[in-house]
Amino acid sequence: MKKQNIVLLVAVILLAAFPLAMQDGAEFGGTDDQAKQAVAEVNPNYQPWFSNLWEPPSSEVESLLFALQAALGAGFIGYYFGYFRGKASKGELNAACKGNADTGIAQS
Amino acid sequence: MKTNQRNIILGILIFLYPATANAMHIMEGFLPKEHSIAWFIAALPFLIFGAMKIQNIIKDKPEYKMLLGLAAAFIFVLSALKIPSVSGSSSHATGVGLSAILFGPAVSSILSGIVLLFQALLLAHGGITTWGANVFSMGIAGAAAAWAIFRLCQALRLSTKIAVFAAASMGDLITYAVTAGQLALAFPDPVDGFIAAYLKFLGIFAVTQLPLAVCEGLLSVVVYNTLADYEKQGLIKLPFTLVRSDVQ
Numbered sequence: 001m002k003k004q005n006i007v008l009l010v011a012v013i014l015l016a017a018f019p020l021a022m023q024d025g026a027e028f029g030g031t032d033d034q035a036k037q038a039v040a041e042v043n044p045n046y047q048p049w050f051s052n053l054w055e056p057p058s059s060e061v062e063s064l065l066f067a068l069q070a071a072l073g074a075g076f077i078g079y080y081f082g083y084f085r086g087k088a089s090k091g092e093l094n095a096a097c098k099g100n101a102d103t104g105i106a107q108s
Numbered sequence: 109m110k111t112n113q114r115n116i117i118l119g120i121l122i123f124l125y126p127a128t129a130n131a132m133h134i135m136e137g138f139l140p141k142e143h144s145i146a147w148f149i150a151a152l153p154f155l156i157f158g159a160m161k162i163q164n165i166i167k168d169k170p171e172y173k174m175l176l177g178l179a180a181a182f183i184f185v186l187s188a189l190k191i192p193s194v195s196g197s198s199s200h201a202t203g204v205g206l207s208a209i210l211f212g213p214a215v216s217s218i219l220s221g222i223v224l225l226f227q228a229l230l231l232a233h234g235g236i237t238t239w240g241a242n243v244f245s246m247g248i249a250g251a252a253a254a255w256a257i258f259r260l261c262q263a264l265r266l267s268t269k270i271a272v273f274a275a276a277s278m279g280d281l282i283t284y285a286v287t288a289g290q291l292a293l294a295f296p297d298p299v300d301g302f303i304a305a306y307l308k309f310l311g312i313f314a315v316t317q318l319p320l321a322v323c324e325g326l327l328s329v330v331v332y333n334t335l336a337d338y339e340k341q342g343l344i345k346l347p348f349t350l351v352r353s354d355v356q
Contacts, residue, residue, distance in 0.1 A: 001333050001336075001337050004333060005330045005334070008326045008327075008330050008333075009326075009327075009330060011326055012323045012327060015191075015319050015322060015323050016191045016192060016323065018319075019192045019193050019194045019195075019196070020192050022194070023192075023196045026192075026196030027197075028192040028196060028198045029198065030132070030190070030198055030199065031132060031197050031198070031199045031312055031313055032132055032133060032134075032135055035134075035135070035138075035291060035309060035312055035313075036135060038295075038308055038309060039291065039295050042295045042297055042305055043295045043298070046295065048137030048138055049137050049141060049237075050136055050137035050235070050236070050237045051136055051137055052136045052228070052232040052235060053229065054229065054230070054232065055232040056230075056232060062231060065230050065231050066188045067188070069184055069185075069187075069226065069227070069231075070184070070185050070188035072181070072184055073180075073182065073183070073184030073185035073186075073188065074181070076180075076181035076184075077181050077185065077331075080175075080177065080178045080181070081334060081338070083174070084174075084338055085338075085343065087343070088341070
């Protein structure tokens, strides 16, 4: 299972890295920017009637916020798996201490 | 197992390199008013049902509260990761497949709604006016597809891993197939109508999204593997017992 997860994660990394290596000079812009252009082609008169309430002042700040979003999620995922792992080993520890106490080892 | 956890986090962190352009979801103001309102109304019943379901989980099944958090966290991570694709553009996955499998599509709609609101308000990604449409494509259509495909794979007695992969990756693709449909409905081709516009928008998303859908499927299996392993060891309980077939 552990091995399989490593293989899967490596596959994900390769899938993401492959285009970067193959498409030299591509801009890797977002697909929603392309969608915007397509809207302009289909309906050149369309004017967006509402704009974002707030926009990150720079792409650096934007990537900060995206990283923050991912970090919050990743942090909780790590917490979740760590919490239940820790809870179980604490239970084992308590059981072990109790066992020792019963046999008198803990008293010495 | 400890290394396993570390691997998940490491794998996730590898993708945190700064990405430049925006990706996905319908941009703020890019749906006519009537469409914005219609999609919001279409999403509403699912959101209400989802909110009730979440309330029930918190009240009656507090043992799943943390798992609910995990499903939300997974959406947070995956929809923040903008991954370059073979088409030379970037997009991001959705992460809704996992929550749809664990809790059903109604719960996914609420979790997606939270993430989409966060991105609309703080990242200028998606929008308030297009929130209903984006919730519908990602949190309802994508999630319902993932849930249905998972159930279908189960009925066909395929391994749960295959089921999770198929559900999560197809849910991802269907999210963007629906997004393309929403845009085509709003902006039909002046000459050739809806179908031509649909193919045009679909063409933008489909090629880019394909490898990302595979990534989403694989990452969902990684989390599922870990969950199944924890369940096998009696550390956690999952809301469904379908896992057992290939855990034992």
